[in-house]
Amino acid sequence: MNKKAEHYGHTLMELVMAILIFSLFLTGAFAVFSYGLKSWKLVETKSDVQNQAEVAMGRILSELISTDIETLLTDKNVPPSSPVIKWVAFETAVNSATGDVEKENASLIWKGYILYYTSPSDAGKPDKKLLRKYIPHADRTTPKQIDLTKMSFYLTDTFNTGEELRTVARNIYNLDIAVNPNKYIVDLSLVTWKKFSETRLAYDKDFSDNAGQESVTLKASVMPRNSQD
DSSP: OOOOOOOOOOOHHHHHHHHHHHHHHHHHHHHHHHHHHHHHHHHHHHHHHHHHHHHHHHHHHHHHTTSOGGGOEEGGGSSSOOSSOOEEEEEEOBOTTTOOBOEETTEEOEEEEEEEEEEESSTTOSOEEEEEEEEEEEEESSOOOOOGGGHHHHSSSOOOTTOEEEEEEEEEEEEEEEEOTTSSOEEEEEEEEEEOOOTTSSSOOOSOTGGGEEEEEEEEEEOOTTOOO
16 A cells, blocks of 8 residues: 655745844854954054054164264254155265275265155055165265255155165154254154055944054164264
């Protein structure tokens, strides 16, 4: 005697419940992934601005140590001070090819000028890039300040034959360098700033602007050791 095969199926309510439970699972998994990715991006942003500040500050300090403080000039020496471009220029006795300080009969051979200045990264953005330009001149044993009448030409991203132009750091928000009132020490303040951008990520922003940006301020002082005083 043949028995009719029994057929089992799912009711509409069971299908709706299954879909609902699966949707809740996906929502929870995405929330965990989203939070982890955002936290990682925030940490990455903070680390990036910290590294940018340390690299830029370390480079400037290492070269200021070897200059004569009497040759140091900044944007404060040209009134009115530019609110956009911040710069510092000083003479160096370091051979750019070998990295050694050159001397002749115990006297330093001054080889050229080092110029650090900020340049806007992109129009409309508050952060800037920090550029380093080396401007060679004829060897001499007497230190001398850079020609201020040519400063507007030097503060460009173009250069003549013999000049060297490099990008030291990006995300620079402010650079302030000045000679201390005691006239033997140079004070530096460097601020890096970067905003955490979510425009390329597949989720909506869910924190304030202040929580989505990082800023690092470094301050230091250095005494140039090749001053003649």
